[in-house]
Amino acid sequence: MELGWRVDYAERIAAEHATFGDQEDLHGDLPESAHFWSERFMLPKLNALGVTSVEQLIVDEIGRRAVGSPGDVVVLSLGSGNGDLELGWLRSLADRGVTNVRMRLLEFNPRMQERAAQAADRLGLSDRVELVVADFNTWRADARHDVVVAFEALHHVVDLEHLYGQIRDSLTVDGVVVVHDMIGRNGHRRWPEALEVIERIWATLPPELRRNSITGEVDDHYDDLDCAVDGFEGIRAQDVLPVLLDHLHPSLFLACGNVIDPFVERIYGHNFDMESAAHRDLIERIGTLDDALIDLGVVTPTRLTALFHREPHRLRVHGMRTPERCIRRTSVIDPAGRVSFDPHVADRSRIVQGAGVAVGRTNGIFDDQWVGRSAEIVVFPTADVGRLELTTYLPDWMPRTGNLTIEVDGESVGTVEPKYGLCTNNVPVDLPARRVRRLALLADWSVNQDSAGLGQDRRTLSYVLTCVAFREK
Numbered sequence: 205m206e207l208g209w210r211v212d213y214a215e216r217i218a219a220e221h222a223t224f225g226d227q228e229d230l231h232g233d234l235p236e237s238a239h240f241w242s243e244r245f246m247l248p249k250l251n252a253l254g255v256t257s258v259e260q261l262i263v264d265e266i267g268r269r270a271v272g273s274p275g276d277v278v279v280l281s282l283g284s285g286n287g288d289l290e291l292g293w294l295r296s297l298a299d300r301g302v303t304n305v306r307m308r309l310l311e312f313n314p315r316m317q318e319r320a321a322q323a324a325d326r327l328g329l330s331d332r333v334e335l336v337v338a339d340f341n342t343w344r345a346d347a348r349h350d351v352v353v354a355f356e357a358l359h360h361v362v363d364l365e366h367l368y369g370q371i372r373d374s375l376t377v378d379g380v381v382v383v384h385d386m387i388g389r390n391g392h393r394r395w396p397e398a399l400e401v402i403e404r405i406w407a408t409l410p411p412e413l414r415r416n417s418i419t420g421e422v423d424d425h426y427d428d429l430d431c432a433v434d435g436f437e438g439i440r441a442q443d444v445l446p447v448l449l450d451h452l453h454p455s456l457f458l459a460c461g462n463v464i465d466p467f468v469e470r471i472y473g474h475n476f477d478m479e480s481a482a483h484r485d486l487i488e489r490i491g492t493l494d495d496a497l498i499d500l501g502v503v504t505p506t507r508l509t510a511l512f513h514r515e516p517h518r519l520r521v522h523g524m525r526t527p528e529r530c531i532r533r534t535s536v537i538d539p540a541g542r543v544s545f546d547p548h549v550a551d552r553s554r555i556v557q558g559a560g561v562a563v564g565r566t567n568g569i570f571d572d573q574w575v576g577r578s579a580e581i582v583v584f585p586t587a588d589v590g591r592l593e594l595t596t597y598l599p600d601w602m603p604r605t606g607n608l609t610i611e612v613d614g615e616s617v618g619t620v621e622p623k624y625g626l627c628t629n630n631v632p633v634d635l636p637a638r639r640v641r642r643l644a645l646l647a648d649w650s651v652n653q654d655s656a657g658l659g660q661d662r663r664t665l666s667y668v669l670t671c672v673a674f675r676e677k
């Protein structure tokens with residue numbers, strides 16, 4: 205596990221507890237559009253794989269092992285929240301006459317565990333339920349498990365390697381791990397190739413469909429929120445699948461959804477009225493587009509329903525959506541090699557400093573602040589500016605450096621020669637306050653690590669831009 209997670213771990217736990225402590229119903233406020241989409245675009249794919257529903261899949265996997273078993277079948281549910289789903293599975297099994305199931309709820313939020321205990325009591329299931337109050341990043345397996353369920357839990361895990369190791373080692377020989385989880389980019393953000401499509405759809409939407417339920421505002425631009433800023437929401441979502449495949453073997457694998465996400469999730473999803481034929485039509489069209497983009501390999505899925513085992517199994521997948529094709533290679537920023545991102549992604553607030561603000565789309569600056577041969581920032585000087593201060597960074601492995609020409613509205617205002625390491629470069633300018641300007645940075649050198657045999661990065665890179673400071677006269 206990287207050290208970075210450890211540093212603010214206690215604060216993240218506090219934030220996570222605060223988020224979920226009061227949530228008595230985790231599933232109730234899902235937008236209608238989410239149900240509409242999953243019935244139209246997820247369920248039929250599951251059905252084609254012989255599965256009636258996600259709940260049925262879980263209940264069947266437990267039931268299959270319980271029927272005829274002389275003792276209890278032991279089920280572990282990871283990040284079980286209020287335990288309402290698990291109690292529902294127990295009841296469904298009991299309705300089938302299956303009662304030899306012990307349900308272990310692994311959850312570190314004591315208030316949620318308390319609610320689970322009360323509900324189990326009310327339903328007369330207390331003797332079937334065991335509360336494991338533990339942190340799944342450090343929990344050590346203390347029992348054999350026939351079935352492990354990860355229902356919307358793995359995208360909260362920091363130490364996936366540890367948890368998967370514990371699960372694998374505690375799984376019985378014919379045990380199964382049922383996964384229903386999020387596998388998209390960390391923080392549930394969009395990768396550039398998906399963001400680009402969403403932004404284009406966004407630009408066509410009427411204001412009432414762009415209302416942000418958190419701020420109450422109509423968003424001109426889709427807000428590609430990083431949900432992992434404080435708690436554990438999506439903290440390592442992009443690693444959930446690849447690390448899982450390092451530890452266990454799939455037998456059933458259905459991955460879907462990506463571009464549809466903003467339209468069916470809680471921030472904007474409630475704007476869609478499923479009684480309206482026009483809104484239904486829109487969700488239907490975006491869902492169809494999303495499926496095509498996934499099947500073409502343009503975007504990779506963000507949701508996964510799957511079964512995993514200790515030993516290799518025959519695999520059922522939807523169409524060509526094999527696990528390997530559903531992994532987004534994180535070393536590639538944009539598979540199409542384009543660098544046209546929302547300015548938020550390139551974090552304009554960090555790059556532009558001093559008496560200037562970025563006010564438009566930033567092109568050519570990757571979200572890790574690497575810059576290719578040309579970059580463009582639309583800026584608004586807030587005072588009369590006499591000097592631009594560019595802070596750049598060049599690592600030792602760069603084979604060469606060169607000249608960086610700075611243009612304002614197409615006119616060259618100076619050239620600097622960034623040095624290796626961190627370097628501040630000054631360029632005298634005369635920019636009167638309060639006029640939008642187009643600042644271009646043009647480098648006459650670049651390297652592609654991959655083709656130069658220097659590493660795996662396939663981007664064409666020139667330097668890291670740490671900051672452009674606008675200095676007042």
Ligand SMILES: C[S@@+](CC[C@H](N)C(=O)[O-])C[C@H]1O[C@@H](n2cnc3c(N)ncnc32)[C@H](O)[C@@H]1O
Pocket residue numbers: 220224230282283284285286287289310311312313316338339340341355356357360361436
């Ligand atoms: C999205 S909720 C899902 C809850 C439940 N599986 C459901 O679908 O109703 C994620 C759950 O993981 C729990 N969680 C987050 N980090 C955890 C950790 N480190 N150890 C144990 N549980 C954790 C949270 O408290 C929360 O209940």
